[in-house]
Amino acid sequence: ADSEAPAIDSEALATLHRVFGFGAFRGEQQAVIEHVVAGGDALVLMPTGGGKSLCYQIPALVRPGTGVVVSPLIALMQDQVDALRALGVRAGFMNSTQGFDERRTVEAEFLAGELDLLYLAPERLRLDATLNLLSRGKISVFAIDEAHCVAQWGHDFRPDYLSLSLLGERWPDVPRIALTATATRATHQEITERLNLPTARHFVASFDRPNIQYRIVPKADPKKQLLAFLREEHTGDAGIVYCLSRNSVERTAEFLTANGIAAVPYHAGLDAAVRAAHQSRFLREEGLVVVATIAFGMGIDKPDVRFVAHLDLPKSIEGYYQETGRAGRDGLPSTAWMAYGLNDVIQQRKLIQSGEGDEAFRRRAAAHLDAMLALCETAQCRRGQLLAYFGQDPEPVACGNCDTCLTPPETWDGTVAAQKALSTVVRLQRERGQKFGAVQIIDILLGKRTAKVIQFDHDQLSVFGIGQDLTEGEWRGVIRQLLAQGLLAVEGEYGTLTLTEASGSVLRREREVPLRKEPKKPAAARSRSGS
Numbered sequence: 437a438d439s440e441a442p443a444i445d446s447e448a449l450a451t452l453h454r455v456f457g458f459g460a461f462r463g464e465q466q467a468v469i470e471h472v473v474a475g476g477d478a479l480v481l482m483p484t485g486g487g488k489s490l491c492y493q494i495p496a497l498v499r500p501g502t503g504v505v506v507s508p509l510i511a512l513m514q515d516q517v518d519a520l521r522a523l524g525v526r527a528g529f530m531n532s533t534q535g536f537d538e539r540r541t542v543e544a545e546f547l548a549g550e551l552d553l554l555y556l557a558p559e560r561l562r563l564d565a566t567l568n569l570l571s572r573g574k575i576s577v578f579a580i581d582e583a584h585c586v587a588q589w590g591h592d593f594r595p596d597y598l599s600l601s602l603l604g605e606r607w608p609d610v611p612r613i614a615l616t617a618t619a620t621r622a623t624h625q626e627i628t629e630r631l632n633l634p635t636a637r638h639f640v641a642s643f644d645r646p647n648i649q650y651r652i653v654p655k656a657d658p659k660k661q662l663l664a665f666l667r668e669e670h671t672g673d674a675g676i677v678y679c680l681s682r683n684s685v686e687r688t689a690e691f692l693t694a695n696g697i698a699a700v701p702y703h704a705g706l707d708a709a710v711r712a713a714h715q716s717r718f719l720r721e722e723g724l725v726v727v728a729t730i731a732f733g734m735g736i737d738k739p740d741v742r743f744v745a746h747l748d749l750p751k752s753i754e755g756y757y758q759e760t761g762r763a764g765r766d767g768l769p770s771t772a773w774m775a776y777g778l779n780d781v782i783q784q785r786k787l788i789q790s791g792e793g794d795e796a797f798r799r800r801a802a803a804h805l806d807a808m809l810a811l812c813e814t815a816q817c818r819r820g821q822l823l824a825y826f827g828q829d830p831e832p833v834a835c836g837n838c839d840t841c842l843t844p845p846e847t848w849d850g851t852v853a854a855q856k857a858l859s860t861v862v863r864l865q866r867e868r869g870q871k872f873g874a875v876q877i878i879d880i881l882l883g884k885r886t887a888k889v890i891q892f893d894h895d896q897l898s899v900f901g902i903g904q905d906l907t908e909g910e911w912r913g914v915i916r917q918l919l920a921q922g923l924l925a926v927e928g929e930y931g932t933l934t935l936t937e938a939s940g941s942v943l944r945r946e947r948e949v950p951l952r953k954e955p956k957k958p959a960a961a962r963s964r965s966g967s
């Protein structure tokens with residue numbers, strides 16, 4: 437051993453060997469641990485699976501007193517505490533799932549200085565009774581896990597996290613460490629402000645997950661596409677399939693099961709007992725697929741998740757990154773696979789418009805969605821785009837392990853096609869005072885005399901049939917990309933199409949519209965009615 441290393445180092449390292457059985461620290465772990473052991477505040481930004489837990493567990497073991505861990509993941513506390521106890525760490529938790537006697541025991545252990553780590557839910561920590569209890573014991577460090585829950589933006593916001601700012605006032609001498617896997621600058625700033633951590637040192641790990649292969653395929657028949665993907669590449673592997681609605685979670689799980697793939701559903705509408713059973717089967721069994729809404733996954737620590745599949749578009753890159761990040765924590769090759777299509781764009785745009793929140797909230801939601809859409813539509817390296825979004829310079833520029841690197845998409849000059857689609861929307865609006873959804877616009881472009889086209893006399897429009905040079909699938913691709921690029925907008929509960937400010941420049945021929953070519957296969961696979 438290095439005899440010149442400071443004592444703190446060797447104690448932390450000895451704890452890593454002795455308690456956790458690991459040979460060396462990973463990435464920023466050592467720097468974080470040294471800083472916190474020495475009494476400094478820290479903000480730790482590390483991707484999921486990066487090893488955040490040790491960053492507070494080791495300081496809690498090395499410093500005198502009990503480390504208090506604030507975590508919103510009540511369902512996982514028992515597991516976390518059991519895992520620590522199995523390693524000989526004196527750990528306990530306090531949350532609403534506990535009986536009175538059990539809590540009493542933990543309180544007594546804490547007061548007697550017999551706990552290394554105490555896990556608490558944020559709603560419990562803010563109670564006077566809890567604060568008084570904590571004041572009567574000795575605390576080594578406060579760890580605030582999933583710290584992005586304090587950020588007002590995002591689906592994980594927990595109002596109870598706001599009261600955590602008082603920890604610094606009440607315990608000025610106890611170091612605080614906030615940890616999150618959410619990485620944007622705006623979130624960092626919100627965390628430091630709201631948790632009152634102005635002098636915390638920031639430790640930012642690389643967000644690159646080189647073993648994850650990112651792929652986004654055009655959506656045609658998503659369940660079948662998923663099945664083919666699993667059969668071709670992930671037979672017998674454990675993985676997570678994310679769907680937007682509970683209904684599609686159920687149907688997808690049934691579909692996979694019927695096709696010989698072991699799959700269980702998970703969503704907030706299921707019985708708590710069923711959810712817990714499915715979660716623990718996923719953690720314990722090999723090769724189980726969980727089909728889930730985003731209710732599943734925060735805090736799930738399963739190293740050998742070989743794939744994460746999205747059948748619906750996530751609302752933001754943050755969500756996509758966090759969800760896909762659950763794949764390949766063991767560092768072995770894994771796949772992040774998503775099927776994405778026109779209806780995803782329309783659906784998400786509609787959700788934002790009809791959703792709650794004021795104008796500013798909607799604008800932010802739209803900006804998050806735009807970034808996600810840009811990732812879907814890019815012809816550049818996906819990993820590069822992801823890292824750039826998180827403020828990290830991608831290196832090398834093309835990763836060689838994403839679909840756009842492996843098979844660079846062809847692009848074409850879609851200016852004329854864009855003009856045709858936009859003129860159709862304009863004609864309907866100006867000449868008829870009407871707005872329609874994508875299906876009708878495409879039928880008009882293709883010159884299809886469907887019942888609805890006849891009903892509205894749309895075969896009399898001058899634009900009727902001007903788009904017969906492209907297939908239906910190609911038109912869906914054009915409309916989808918126009919929506920993604922902000923050259924078309926979605927309105928109202930029916931998702932009718934309307935122009936944006938930017939549309940004018942295309943109609944006036946002031947700008948070109950480069951588009952990604954749609955792969956032939958899924959377009960041809962669509963059944964075509966009419967003609």
Ligand code: ADP
Binds near residue numbers: 489765
């Ligand atoms: P996070 O909370 O950042 O998602 P965890 O703390 O759960 O990540 O760690 C992810 C996995 O990596 C765990 O299985 C953990 O035991 C393992 N791990 C963490 N640090 C090390 C290390 N220094 N050496 C070996 N394995 C580690």
Ligand code: ZN
Binds near residue numbers: 820
């Ligand atoms: Zn790439």
